[in-house]
Amino acid sequence: MxxxxxxxxxxxxxxxxxxxxxxxxxxxxxxxxxxxxxxxxxxxxxxxxxxxxxxxxxxxxxxxxxxxxxxDHVLIDDIKGGMEEFVKPISDKAKGIAQAAIEANDRVHVEESTIGLFGILKMLKDPQVQKTLRFAQAFLEVTAERQQQKR
Structure with missing residues (x-):
């Protein structure tokens, strides 16, 4: 070698x-x-x-x-368009949620009345409140199940 x-x-x-x-x-x-x-x-x-x-x-x-x-500018434009079609609905939804949160915050600062027991009972009939409460309950159940699985 x-x-x-x-x-x-x-x-x-x-x-x-x-x-x-x-x-x-x-x-x-x-x-x-x-x-x-x-x-x-x-x-x-x-x-x-x-x-x-x-x-x-x-x-x-x-x-x-x-x-x-x-x-290839045509391919780049097609990819860009595809990404925009994918991201736009998500972006619009996030903007809608942000606008609702801002509007709710503004309403909270304008309205200073207290919510009593009867006000809470009246709110419980609202479908959005019911949906939110069901979500919260399901979320807490899932969290509890996962904690028990870790043990």
Missing amino acids: SQTTTQQAQAAAEVASTATLAPAQQQDVLDQLMKPEIQESLNILVANLPKLAELTTLLTKTYDLVQTVAN
């Missing part, structure tokens, strides 16, 4: 000598090629050239695809 390494170093030295490098740079390249760790690295690279070629091909194809997609 060291004979192969030496031959590779000599071949690399010949290539380096024919290159248009300055004499000092040529000597530096030759010095680098004579180092055992450089020779070992070159051996590893040569042994893995098929894999590196395959990987390079894959990366090139990926790069080409990304470039094509990045420069």
Whole structure:
């Protein structure tokens, strides 16, 4: 193996000598090629050239695809439109909830009357109050079940 390494170093030295490098740079390249760790690295690279070629091909194809997609304004607009169609209903619902909370807060500050027992009984007939109470009850039941499962 060291004979192969030496031959590779000599071949690399010949290539380096024919290159248009300055004499000092040529000597530096030759010095680098004579180092055992450089020779070992070159051996590893040569042994893995098929894999590196395959990987390079894959990366090139990926790069080409990304470039094509990045420069395709029709596709970008379609993706953008699809995302807007997905996000818009959620955004509208969140805005509606925020507006309702702001309006409810304003009403609370304007109205300073106290709610008594009969007021609470009257509120219990309201379908929205019933729905909220059922939700709260179901939420508390689920929470209790999960706590018991952890034990």
